[in-house]
Amino acid sequence: MTEYTRRESRAIHVGKVQIGGNAPISIQSMTNTDTYDHKATLEQVKRLEQAGCDVVRITVPTPEAAKCIAYIKEAGVTVPLVADIHFDYRAALYALEAGVDKIRINPGNIGSEDRVRELAEAARRRGVPIRIGVNSGSLEKSILAKHGAPTAAALCESAMFHTALLEKYDFRDIAISIKASSVMTTIEANRLLAKTCNYPIHIGVTEAGGEGMGTIKSAIGIGTLLAEGIGDTVRVSLTADPVKEIAAARNILDAVGLSSTPHLNIVSCPTCGRTRIGLIDLLAKLEAAVESEGLRSVPITVALMGCAVNGPGEAREADIGVAGGDGDALLFYKGVTAGKIPQDMIVPRLIEEIKKFKA
Ligand code: SF4
Structure with a gap:
């Protein structure tokens, strides 16, 4: 058997799931229901859990939307939930209060440093980690201007910029993702990130397309990185029913021999x-x-x-x-x-x- 060395990373805990620190590689997905439709979102979370999803992300665009997190928790769902926040940091604070298990937010996008500190303190109090998620389609203008394009180096610089904002408040319960729609950029950027820090890395190719081509792009991007020992948790992004992302991710993990569950x-x-x-x-x-x-x-x-x-x-x-x-x-x-x-x-x-x- 070929020798395989996994990159050493810090461990974070997302509810009952450990990410990094040599934990099995977990599978994530994201709901595509309207978060304000609590019932539909709960049903989809349950379908994802049943399909083998380890961590489910839900978009939380406003503080009001955070009520959905509480609703799902009250329904007894145990799969850890991640609140996907973009600009409204209050939505993150409400999601924390609602019992969310992880926040995905880029601290550089939420305004003043006071807000970053408030968020870091609230997350620390509840033992909730934060994922910094850099995407080639939404890179900061200044970094884009410096690099001329969303290159691997530009994406990595952006990730470390957001990370430093949290580290300033001694918050290190962090996971990082760098995703690009280009498979090669995704691979290069994550290789660079893996050398730059020891935070656990969430890997995936973003906007990968439909079930066919999206699975192929994800298999190449995610599979290459996993084969190099990079990656602690994965998401396959498909323009399809998110449940299909779970089967695709599981097949990728099976193919590289890194599945945490036994399989035929x-x-x-x-x-x-x-x-x-x-x-x-x-x-x-x-x-x-x-x-x-x-x-x-x-x-x-x-x-x-x-x-x-x-x-x-x-x-x-x-x-x-x-x-x-x-x-x-x-x-x-x-x-x-x-x-x-x-x-x-x-x-x-x-x-x-x-x-x-x-x-
Ligand atoms: S039938 Fe299958 S195993 Fe036999 S030579 Fe053809 S491809 Fe190979």
């Missing part, structure tokens, strides 16, 4: 002119059966291979594997051949075998 790993070949069984259909049926039977968390590798060329090798390496023949397949169990199965029995047999590994 399916290895399957792309098929070619040698394939003599309906492998594409078999894979779709296997994936559907794994979901419907609740077997996604079985921590084994299952190989579904199309022929006897590369098939037996991969199938033998897996916990359970099949190498396709002509209308049938050879089954491997822990590297040992276990007989032939007719094509229509492959999925039921694999499901039967996977169930044996279920704790």
